[in-house]
Amino acid sequence: MTKKNDLQLQVNEAIRACQDKQAEDVTVLELEKDSGAFTDYFVMCSGTNPRQIQAIADAVDERLEALGLRVTHSEGYKQAEWVLLDYVEFVVHIFSEKARQFYDLERLWKSAKRMEPAELIAKPKARQEATKSAVAKTSSTAPKKARKKSA
Numbered sequence: 690m691t692k693k694n695d696l697q698l699q700v701n702e703a704i705r706a707c708q709d710k711q712a713e714d715v716t717v718l719e720l721e722k723d724s725g726a727f728t729d730y731f732v733m734c735s736g737t738n739p740r741q742i743q744a745i746a747d748a749v750d751e752r753l754e755a756l757g758l759r760v761t762h763s764e765g766y767k768q769a770e771w772v773l774l775d776y777v778e779f780v781v782h783i784f785s786e787k788a789r790q791f792y793d794l795e796r797l798w799k800s801a802k803r804m805e806p807a808e809l810i811a812k813p814k815a816r817q818e819a820t821k822s823a824v825a826k827t828s829s830t831a832p833k834k835a836r837k838k839s840a
Contacts, residue, residue: 696778699758700730703781704806706748707734710741712783717808718794718801730779731801733794735786739769745783746772 700717707715712734719730736742743766750760753776762775771788774781782794795803 696729699753699756699776700732700779702752702756703732703749703776703779706752707732707745707781707783708806710736710745710748712736712741712745713786714789715806716795717804717806718798719804720798720801728775728778728780731782731794731798732779733782733784733789735784735789736769737786739785742769742772742783742785746774746781749774749781749783 704715704717713736715732715734717730717732720728734745736745746763746766750763753760758776760774761777762773764773765771770785771792772781772783774783784792
């Protein structure tokens with residue numbers, strides 16, 4: 690798997706963790722390389738109360754840790770108004786609705802490409818299916834002796 694695929698898998702898992710905890714308005718910003726951005730993606734969502742915001746942060750942390758990815762820096766967990774989880778190549782922002790409107794990162798990073806979670810989540814599945822069909826074609830056309838060796 691390439692580094693870009695690994696990154697998309699990690700971002701997908703962060704998105705799914707947010708969705709599993711009923712985060713609202715999950716958005717992904719793909720930051721431009723020449724914009725001076727310090728990361729590739731922002732994953733942003735909102736929670737309705739401090740407990741839910743902390744639960745979303747915990748779910749993201751647990752899910753990514755299961756992939757072997759540890760948060761390098763986090764802020765705001767105790768106050769639960771704006772929790773920031775920095776994974777270097779992407780940053781997860783979990784806001785209260787009030788904080789999200791106030792800081793308005795989508796406006797501050799308006800040059801970034803705004804993506805819906807489904808756009809990122811759908812990509813790996815399509816690749817996975819293409820890989821499976823390519824493997825199936827290769828193994829069905831290979832001679833029997835070659836198939837036995839690879840099995």
